[in-house]
Amino acid sequence: MAEAHQAVAFQFTVTPDGIDLQLCHEALRQIYLSGLHSWKKRFIRFKNGVMTGVYxxxxxxxxxxxxxxxxxxxxxxxxxxxxxxxxxxxxxxxxxxxxxxxxxxxxxxxxxxxxxxxxxxxxxxxxxxxxxxxGWMHAPHGSxxxxxxxxxxxxxxxxGRKPMLYSFQNSLPRLPVPTIKDTCRRHLESVRPLMDDEKYERMEGLTKDFEKNLGPRLQWYLKLKSWWASNYVSDWWEEYIYLRGRGPIMVNSNYYAMDFLYVFPTSIQAARAGNAIHAIMLYRRKLDRAQIKPIYLLANKIPLCSAQWEQMFNTSRVPGLETDTLQHMNDSKHIAVYHKGRFFKVWMFYDGRLLLPREIEQQMQRILDDQSEPLPGEEKLAALTAGERTPWAKARETYFARGKNKQSLDAIEKAAFCVTLDDTEQRYDADNPVKSLDSYAKSLLHGKCYDRWFDKTFNLIVFKNGTMGLNAEHSWADAPIIGHLWEHVLSLDPIKLGYTEEGHCCGEPHPNLPGPLKLSWDIPAECQEVIESSLTVARTLADDVDSHIFPFKDFGKGLIKKCRTSPDAFIQIALQLAQYRDKGKFCLTYEASMTRLFREGRTETVRSCTMETCAFVRAMIRDETVRLNICHGFLSSLSCPFQREERLRLLKVAAEKHQNMYRMAMTGEGIDRHLFCLYVVSKYLGEDSPFLKEVLSEPWRLSTSQTPMQQVELFDLVRHPEFVSSGGGFGPVADDGYGVSYIIVGENLINFHISSKHSSPETDSHRFGGNIRQAMLDILDLFQLDKKTK
Incomplete structure (x- = not known):
């Protein structure tokens, strides 16, 4: 009752003697402090806008x-x-x-x-x-x-001096539009190893026809857009690849980030949530003040675009009948928390300041101790965000457009971010590493399908035993942006914020802190049927995910660098060798590369299955066949296996080719974003292109991505090797393919996240993980580093 009383600024009663006003000074004080906080933030934003505008x-x-x-x-x-x-x-x-x-x-x-x-x-x-x-990208490594x-x-x-996060935005160049001729040539080169002569001749004919006839016309419109818009790709990429998709975003689009692999700072759920939420809010404050340092390449000299940070907080994806939209608020002073089927609104400020970790723990504990039952339809409400987009859009318009439902939905969608206090336990178990990590990944990726609000930019998930992770929506930004936030949280949590001996957050609880507000809903039976329908779709999708996470501890980038090979190229070639051993054939391969050297740049595709890589893989397979035949007596032991030196030469040629393609993708000379934009222009013009239609319908049966470590200075892995992150992952892109995410941690560890679908008879994530491990070892063995050391 004290919280309810303080929520009212004044009360009045009408008596024969007049009107008697009863002012609540505490409530008026909170209003004053809130207004003061708001004006301070406006002034800081105005000042930062001026500083950035004149930089x-x-x-x-x-x-x-x-x-x-x-x-x-x-x-x-x-x-x-x-x-x-x-x-x-x-x-x-x-x-x-x-x-x-x-x-x-x-x-x-x-x-x-x-x-x-x-x-x-x-x-x-x-x-x-x-x-x-x-040109600096083509310089030999080390010189x-x-x-x-x-x-x-x-x-x-x-x-200039002392740049802020957005200082370089007006100085970044625009993404160039490649020529039609170059894109068509590179496309033919990329599909050659995947086609026999007959199919390739057909594709070559389609390509030449497009390059000569329709292509130049589409290119003219694209050039016009590139002169007018800040980036000729990003707005269409966000709209047509993400926001216009009508399928579920859970698994198909959202991705996850994991906690430390070996460190468990506390087993108290509310305490871990308190430190993590406080660290995230500190990051938001730095973001509001533009105090986050810009991201650089090449010894902190070359700035990258920072535009994707703008919608990290106070943002939600809102469903529409034909296309979704991103709803962003300038400020939000609360978060939304889900626990055992109930939603709560938790204010993050009191007395004009941000709540301290112990005070946030206090609020989380109040939610955990709340024994109230979910209202009808509330427990599985978030399943609407996990299913098809059109039913969710119709239900939102019909049942959540007014009254208490709208107010409660606004509390979620306008929150700074969402938190789930999960009632399950997840953690890396050294006695059962495979099963524990697989379960952990699936829980972060989809959970129960109704206990994460998948439309929010990100959900912080804190499990019952204190382990935590993130689930992030993809349309507003790419994984490195969330990764930057997560590195900040992990670096603050156990070391700088810390815990008491009992496992609680440092500090003392607040004696007068108003408690969380339980959201109220009035969800009719018709809406509950829609919720159940969405949940059925989501569960079918989630149950089909075959997830496998394994830490590769045999060696890391330290040993790969001794081979004078790019770690990324080494891993990508190993993935091609593993893919061929897994399926007996090559496939179109997607590797994500960033284009943030340009203003509002996002990603480009590196088609890492090249002629050079295939030549190396065939050499490895041929040698294995020869050795197998010798072992079985089919060939004479005098038969000479394929020379190690030749395989090593082919490996280095493939690695150099991959590095060159990665450079081209980063510098705006990729293939896929250009073809995608040409296709969009063709649709606007009402032109039908068999070439573009066939190219854009090709499935990516191997989709890969590296999670970069961007703030290595935050973690001293030499003195504290236990503070290694597990990285993150995503769901399979093709029904009969694999999704592979990997993070290179320190000098001696690479974590792999593999996903596929149980329903495909061609895939098995655990089998593919074994093939990756063996491929990594086989490639390293070519260099014979152990003999050189001796």
Missing amino acids: PGSPGGFMVVVVSYMSYNKYNQLDPSLGLIAKLGQHIPISRYMSTDSQRIVGGVLVGTGLWVTIIMVMRNVLKCLLSWH VSWSIRLWMLLVKVFS
């Missing part, structure tokens, strides 16, 4: 330029406006009332401002030109030429 200039630079200009003109007795004020005086009456000195001051300020703006624009455009050059050193020096000079 690489600064207000201090403005004062220097204006004062220096005026001092120079005063010393030389010159008119700082060069006669501009006198000319304006003929048209502006106010100049008649200004003294000569006043006119000199105003003129100096105006011309100095113009000079300052000119300097900023020159620096910004010079920096854009410098960042448009990507930097004088020309690159000079270029790096110029980039540093024109990059």
